Structures are given as structure tokens and as C-alpha cells.
Amino acid sequence: MTTDATVAEICIAACADTYHESGEVLAHAVGIIPALGARLAKLTTAPDLVLSDGEAFFLSGPPTPDAEDTESMSVEGWAPFRRIFDIVATGRRQSMMGASQIDRFGNQNISLIGDWARPTRQLIGVRGVPGNTANHRVDYWVARHSARIFVEAVDMVSGVGNDRARTAGLTHHQLGVIVTNLAVFDYADDGTVKVRSIHPGVEPQGVIDATGFAIEVDGAPLTRLPSTEELHLIRVVLDPLDERRREIGT
């Protein structure tokens, strides 16, 4: 099959696929590609999704710059930060966020690199990730897949991985997938990261080389391509200015 879909567009469709069974929950999507994925899902397979403007308001539809053929968005709810924490606790939320490091059990770090007492590089802090992973489904997005991000052990567990969740008895813990610029991963029954699909045009050996822990690629299917309708929605309705291109590694 030939396609002119870009890696960014394939990733957006993969992000949208995370909402197939989500129902009426708040989509929390950090980054351009994850946000476009949530908006694409809203317009296709997951119309009940709740979208936020990234600030204090819920929107009835995705922001659609210059679009004529979609419902114009209106405010449908108010959710200042305090309500977000209340929503997290109810579990009616699903997150897709970035990772500075991630290990083979899906433990994720955005807090710091190096030692806790005196980090080599202080990053933003754990933010809300421990609570997200304790309360609802969390997926990860990695724009530049490398062995510096996919590591044997992360320096500060912010997002809780499958091994730790089991030990801590986190009954609402659910890791979904990891979408990267090379592939889509999910988790095996033992909680370890496994390849779900490899993007068209990506060499399987490249995925092995860019992953800092052992990973099996044999027999991995190709990541699905966005449909004609999805490509139209991405290019014409949701992202006519091609913001998506800025986020993805080459």
C-alpha cells in the first residue's frame, strides 16, 4: 500500500486509537501530536470524549482553525486546576504525556536526571504524574525515540510502572501504549514493554538500537495508516498550519 501519510500523521492516528474504549472521560494530552490525536478521536471514533482548552474550560468540540465543516466549539464546562485533581481522583480522565526517561516496566521520569539530592539536570518535577498513574489510564508519547529515553532504570519514578503498581497495590493503575516516532509499544502480561507495531518505513533494527533495554521486534506488524478521512481531518480541519511537523524527530 502506498501512502503520503507522514510519520507525524501516523503518530496522530495511533494517539487517537488510545480512546477507542474510553467513553465519556476527560482527554488530557500533552504535546502537539497527542492533542491532535485526542481531537481526531473526538471527530471520529470517540465523540463522547471531553476536551479541554488546556486552561480552565471544557470545549464542546476541538479547536478547528479556519474550518467551515465542523461544529464551532463552545465552552461546555469549567475546570480550574482544583477540579482537575478532583476529576483525576474519580478516574474519569485519560492522559497521554511525554517522558524524559522510561524503563521496560513503563516507569516514567520527568522530574530530574541524576541524583535526587543534587541532580545533574533538574527538570520540571513530578507534576501530577504519580497521581495520574495511580488513578486512570496513562499513555506516553516520545517524539524522539532514543536509548537516552528508553533506559534500563529511570532516575526518579514519576509515572508508576507496572512492576511498582503491582507491589503498591494500585488497583486503578492502567498503562496503555507508548507512541514514538518509530513504533507503538504496549505491555506484555508480565508488565514489560513490548512492540505492538512498527511504523511503515522504519527498520526494525533501528527500534532495537534506539531502545536501551532488550526488545523483540520479530513479526511486529506495521502501524496502521490514517484513513483518507483522518488525513483530511488532520490536514484541513485540525492542523492546517502543520504544527505537527515541528514536534517530530526525523
Added chain:
Amino acid sequence: MTDKQLSIEEALASIESGMTVGIGGWGSRRKPMALVREMLRRDDLTDLTVVALGGPDVGLLAAAGRIRRLIYGFVSLDSIPLDPNFTQARERGDLEVEEYDEGMFVTGLRAAGARLDFLPIRAGMGSDVMPANPHLKTVRSPYSDEEYVAMPAFDIDVALVHVNRADEQGNAQYLGPDPYFDDLFAMAAKRTIVSAEKVVPTSDLLTEGSFHTLLFSRMYASAVVEAPNGAHFTSCAPDYGRDETFQKHYAASAKDPDSWAEFETTFLQTDEAGYHAAVAQFHASRGEL
């Protein structure tokens, strides 16, 4: 009724070295920057414990070496993800830190306001927030096998918040889209200093916003300061947005010792009126009105 309005110097006079200071706002949004700048002018004020969902408030105090211990969920400038003053202070090992999940942080405020030792929360379980904060304990549910973090109450001596409007008694009003956690800070702290864009008569409190915008009562306010542009350079919707140009200048200056020295001389070694004059000059020199 008590008129609590004070000058900025008078309001902060009671803050002493070694105290625990809670700072309202969120990231680079509605931060009580005029009050923070006054703290920087108080050369004697050191050894502080700062409790904040941090932005440039934390960056400025850390750069000036005023913070002994920092209790936070994150420190960010929002449109610029990291505050270089904070990251450098951490990387130098200058700060004792307690880093919490944001939900845990809010729970620590709520516990303090409710005069409880702790409140249970699921967030944090299984994460490295637990070993990083070895004082944290868990609690087993008396009703099931569930185990939760027993998030301890923050013990805050004084809270600083900046709101859009307040009356002289300290009834505080926000007019923007998000109250952040300023009311929780006010209820958690032993004392709260409220700065406001404008101090208005009580009878005018509902002229600009509905009753929903009355954030907290004078019961939780000990001092009121009128501080126009008092959140600058953070946002204070709807009165003004974030001064992104100036924030970029702040962040760029913080990355280089010589530039930072110049930033301090120009903007911080002056009174509040001098600060705003220097900011106006900064914009004028770049051809901005």
C-alpha cells in the same frame, strides 16, 4: 470592622528569617510578585521554607539564596518550561527539597486548613516521591485492604497571595478563569497577606464579577496591600496577561552570571515604583509601548 490595609513594607515587616512562607498562584500565573520583590529587598530575610506551586517567585528567592527548604509540586514559567534560577539552585545542591505530586501538594494544603495531621491520597504510591521524602508514611484503610499515602499537613506561618480585587478588610476576589489554590493557602496558613490589583469599597465587590468570584473571606486575611501590576511579570487575568517579553529576558538573564547581576541591579535593587519604571524603560528601549 478592622481596616487591614498596610503599605507593602509594613505588611511584610512581620515575616522573619526561618519562617515557612506559602506562596499562592500557579507557575507563572497570578503570583504575588510585588510581595516577593519586597522580600528580596529585606536583606535580613533568609533561611526560609517556601511552599509553592512554583514559578518565578521560587526562582527569584532561590537565586537570592533566601530558601533553605523548598516544598513544591513543580517549578515552571509555563510558556518557558523551566526556571533557570530554580534548576541551577537544585543542580548546585543549594536547596533542601520536598517534591510532591501536585495532588499530594493540594492535599497537604487541605489537611492544614482542616487542622488535620494528614489526609489520605492515592497519588504517590509506588512512585519515587515516597523514598525521596522519607518522612512520608502510608495509612491502611480501616475498611478494606487499600493503602494510601498519609499526606502530612503543611505547617505554614504566613501565606502570600495576589488577587484582582480586595476590600480593606481582606475579602478577596479573583476575576480570572482560575482561583488556583489561594483560598486553600489562606486557610492553611496562620496568617495571610493579600495583595490586590485594586483595593475597593466592600459595596463595589460585585460590580466587576458575580458572587462566585469572591474567593475567600476576611476571616483568613491579616493584611491587605494595594499592589497595581503586583503579579508582574506573571499573568493576572483579566487585568493583564503574562509579560512574555520580560519573562524571556528574566529567563535568559538567569542563565548567565553577568546578565543576572545586571538584571538584579536594574530591576531588583530598587523599590516597587522603581521596578515598574525599569520595566517600562525595558519595553520602551525595545520599541514597545
